[in-house]
Amino acid sequence: MTDVLIAGAGPTGLTLAIELARRGVDVRIVDRAGEHFPGSRGKGLTARTQEVLDDLGVAEEVLHYGFRHLPHRRYLDGDLVAEAGPHAQRAPAPDRPYDGGLLIPQWRIERILRARLAEDGVRVELAAGLAEFSQSANGVHAVLDTGERVAARYLVGCDGGRSTVRKALGVRFEGESGEQAMLLGDVELDGLEPDAWYQWTVRRRGFLALCPFRHERSWQLQAVPFNDFGAEGSLPEPSLPYFRRIVDDLAGGHGIRLSKASWLSTYRVNVRMADRFRVGRVLLAGDAAHVHPPAGGLGMNTGIQDAYNLGWKLAMVCSGARQSLLDSYQEERLPVASWTLGVSAEGLRRVAERFVNRGGTDIAAGAPPDGQQLGLGYPASSLSVDGDAGTGPRAGDRAPDAPCVDSSGTPRRLFDAFRGPHFTLLGFGESCAGPLQDAGTAHSGLIKPVSVGAPGSGADLVDVEGHARTAYGDTLVLVRPDGYLALRAPGASRTAVRDYLDRVGVSRSA
Incomplete structure (x- = not known):
């Protein structure tokens, strides 16, 4: 079976x-x-x-x-009206290595x-x-x-x-099912440099976007041709000649020539x-x-x-x-x-x-709050247990990253410790030594114990710049295999991890 x-x-x-x-x-x-x-x-x-x-x-x-940082280039009725990178102002931070x-x-x-x-x-x-x-x-x-x-x-x-x-x-x-529909396809073309996501709006006629891909010849075409919608919001079957006609109609002044289409589709919301x-x-x-x-x-x-x-x-x-x-x-x-x-x-x-x-120029008009999904979590979950009132992320929150070094001085991140199928038990401070040892002995293979400390502490990970302790505080933290906090507990607690595993029913899988 x-x-x-x-x-x-x-x-x-x-x-x-x-x-x-x-x-x-x-x-x-x-x-x-x-x-x-x-x-x-x-x-x-x-x-x-x-x-x-x-x-x-x-x-x-x-x-x-x-x-990563591809600017959006906006045209309205043939004129360039805006160019900006939605993620241009973002940069990696100690707690989040991916900036957008x-x-x-x-x-x-x-x-x-x-x-x-x-x-x-x-x-x-x-x-x-x-x-x-x-x-x-x-x-x-x-x-x-x-x-x-x-x-x-x-x-x-x-x-x-x-x-x-x-x-x-x-x-x-x-x-x-909504009335909105859109044409989609992957095309090869000449006439544009692959240095931006090009977007055209021609009022009362339609919308067209062409997005290049890195190290690829193909671009993604998205189009909403207003005049081609049927009575029930349907669009004609996509084809390369049809795509060419849309490009000529909405971006005709740019000399764009479509040469090939490898994928054609119609999307309905x-x-x-x-x-x-x-x-x-x-x-x-x-x-x-x-x-x-x-x-x-x-x-x-x-x-x-x-x-x-x-x-x-x-x-x-x-x-x-x-x-x-x-x-x-x-x-x-x-x-x-x-x-x-x-x-x-x-x-x-x-x-x-x-x-x-309407051809607005606000390139981020459709961006949702927390569009990078870093703030989503499970604080109300039955798997989230807050046993410590300290500062830092709560149980159910995404576990922040932080740069550290290991005992040999090699740069290591908390994400390096998390990587893999295990739970990770982070212990900040000397009081966590006992619980870390207990977890490593009783739950070998299920939990990876990792001590985090200041330079000279002899910890598994040395928090040279203090980013890890700033993110978590002095506490005992159990991180789930999917990178969310399962448990926060006082550093000296010798029973919190065992009680948690028994409560959620995973101790038998060790």
């Missing part, structure tokens, strides 16, 4: 498969498509998602292929994640969609499009907005969310659980973070932790999905009203 069967091999499914495989879980990932997705569709990574990819060990390659969004095509992200997954011996099975399934108290019995029967302990639907898994579960997908993310041994993640407008670029990011939240929990349950740990997945991620739908819908409204229709 397979431990986990994943339906859908987009960014969400691939992230989940990596999280499970690197923890030794027997996982299969299948996809109905006959070939890997070729398009750039979700092209933005938030700072928080970059931190996730750092933990998975692929951040360096992602940064190589991404544009990254533009990179979705197909490239998927390729990088597939290669990472292959390092753990797992490959995507194409042309093998999920045809049907049933579940019992002991597992899930699935039938693939190939006719193969698969027995698994758990099934996770990462199969998109039209999810076969969600529909078979009878889970409601509540919300609405939907704002919908599943009312449940788990039914027994079947769970939903990514677009299968929530779909929303593209404003703010949060779609792919929210799906990746769904998988990052679910992966360690599902792996621990497969290793003996209580099944109730899976209840925290919906508890934590459903409110985030609800927030994402709200800010994305509002962002789209602002973009359509100010930017596309």
Whole structure:
């Protein structure tokens, strides 16, 4: 019997498969498509998602292929009216090494994640969609499009907005379909330098954007041609000749010549969310659980973070932790999905009203609050326990980074200590020595104890500039495998960690 069967091999499914495989879980990932997705569709990574990819060990390659500070160049009725970089004023800080969004095509992200997954011996099975399934108290019995029967302990639907898994579960997908539609495609062109994200609004005629990608010949084309909408808000089928006509109509003075289109699509806005993310041994993640407008670029990011939240929990349950740990997945991620739908819908409204229709020059018009997702957390979660009233982040908050050095003087960051499938127990100050030793002995493999101290303290990590202690204070901090604070406790507490693990039901998975 397979431990986990994943339906859908987009960014969400691939992230989940990596999280499970690197923890030794027997996982299969299948996809109905006959070939890997070729398009750039979700092209933005938030700072928080970059931190996730750092933990998975692929951040360096992602940064190589991404544009970090690409300016937006705005034209209104043919005239240049604004140029600015939305993230130009951001810079890395001790607590956050990634200073803003990254533009990179979705197909490239998927390729990088597939290669990472292959390092753990797992490959995507194409042309093998999920045809049907049933579940019992002991597992899930699935039938693939190939006719193969698969027995698994758990099934996770990462199969998109039209999810076969969600529909078979009878889970409601509540919300609405909007009237807004957009043409999307990947094109090769001549006539523009790949030094900006070009955006044209011609009042009463439409909107066009062309975004280049680093180290790629292709650009992403987005277009809203007002005069081509049908009675019900439909657009003509996309084609290279049609894209050429739109470019000539809305940006005709720039001498742009489209030479090739590798991906063509029409996007219609939907704002919908599943009312449940788990039914027994079947769970939903990514677009299968929530779909929303593209404003703010949060779609792919929210799906990746769904998988990052679910992966360690599902792996621990497969290793003996209580099944109730899976209840925290919906508890934590459903409110985030609800927030994402709200800010994305509002962002789209602002973009359509100010930017596309009226030609406003405010390039950040659609940016949501906390668009980098660094402030999102789980303070109300049953997995968040504040046993210390000290200063610093609370249980459920994202764990800040900080630069340190190890005992040999080699630069190391807190994120280096967090990287991997374990909990991390940070101890600040001499009073934490006992609890750190206890955790290392009693929970070896589950918890990595790390002492953090001033120069000359003999700590595992030396906080040379004081950034770590400034961020956390003098306390004992347990950091979850997904980089959020699980527990804050007084430094001398010898029982807080053990009590926490017993409470949330993960101690049996050690």
